[in-house]
Amino acid sequence: MDTLELVLRRVTLRELRLLQAVARSGSILKAASEIGLTQPALSKSIRELEATFGVRLFDRNNRGVSVTPQGEILLRRATGVFEELRQAVDELQSLADAARGELRLGGTPAVCAGLLPHAIGAVRSNRPGFRFHVAELDSGKLASEVAGRSVDFGIGREHVEGSGGDLTFERLFDDHLFIVAGAQHPLASRRSVSLEETGLHPWVLPSANGAVTAQLEAQFRLQGLSLPDPAVTTMSMLVRSELVATHSFLTVMYGSILRFGNFPASFRVLPIDLPSGIPVGMFRVRGRTLAPSTEVFMQTLRDVIRPMQSLRAKHLRGKSL
Incomplete structure (x- = not known):
């Protein structure tokens, strides 16, 4: 049996604690008194520890004991072991505490433009101890990042890759487009x-x-119309917003962005309700246990989106955007 295997089998955390106690007090007699052991019992434990490692850990003299260079090495590493255990206890307690926590979230661009910031603000108003790390991802990438556990869960439109396998999709609402x-x-x-x-x-x-x-084009087709040829195409929300606000352009935006986002007061929603929307919900790994703080945030998200179930153009026309 090699030395490491012998150490793993024989050395306990209690013995490392005894080692620290003797080094701290500089006396086996004093350490035994402080921790409630007899001197012979403590001396025996130290001798067994020295035998296991095959080195002398303490030099004995008339004034007590002093730590050897070999003992210093073991003490330093033992301190590291206990520090790692302390941090593990802190992390476990934090994980079990629904009043604080560190959440890693992923969201599609549309979700990140309104719904997600609104939900974060809502939960932090009651639980300021929450910390968030937010990644903006397209729907396909979002599903793969959740599956790879790079984020705890994702919020976005239902995606074919997220409808089976290792992921579950909880549908929250249908996000409609508004002109x-x-x-x-x-x-x-x-x-x-x-x-x-x-x-x-x-x-x-x-x-x-x-x-x-594609969704807008489908709405036009339902009414026997062709989608207008756009004068400008751009993925930049800033460019679209500026052209709509300052020139005679039309565009479409998801209801979640208009309901929860922060857009110019000059925006007006036209009185047209497009009948279909895209399913938006939460991705998570099937069977994965999430921290209580994550479950709290997910419930907050469910509460926040309730108005989206019946959102119509008339509601947004009365809202100052």
Whole structure:
């Protein structure tokens, strides 16, 4: 049997504690008195520890004992062992404490633009001890990051890769698209607008291959219409917002962004309700136990999204965006 295997079998945390006690007091008699052992029992434990490691840990003299260079090495490492255990206890207690915790979250760009910051603010108003690490990811990457446990759970639209395997998807709501104009746009103050009329005005849209444009195109097809050819295509939310706010452009935004995000007061939602939305929910690893703090945040998220279930254009038109 090699030395490491012998040490792992014979040495206990109690013996390392005794080693620390003797080194701290400089006397086996004094250490025995402090920890409630007899001197012979403590001396025997130290001799057995020295025999296991095959080195002398203490030099004995008339004034007591002094630590040898070999003993210093073991004491230093023993201190490290107890420090690691202390940190493990702290982390376990923190994990079990729903009043504090460290959460690693992933969200799609649309979620990160409104819903997720709103939910973080809501939970921290009651639990300021929470700490968050947020990653903005597209829906496909989000599912893979959750599966790889790089994040505790993800929030975004349902994705084919996230519908089975090691992941579960909890559907929270359907995020609908709404057509947005600037306050000075000819359609902005109208009480009634048809989808066909919007095609007579310039549009700024995300890329043609993106989920937003595909969803909008489907809405136009349902009414026997063709999607207007956009005057500008850009993935930049800032560019889209600026063009809508300062020029006569139309665009679409998800209801969660309009409901929870922070956008110019000059935005106006047109009175058009597009019937279908994309399923948005939470991804998590199947069967994985999450920290109580994570469960608290997930419940806060469920509470926050309740208004989204019945969100309509009339609600957003009455909201100062």
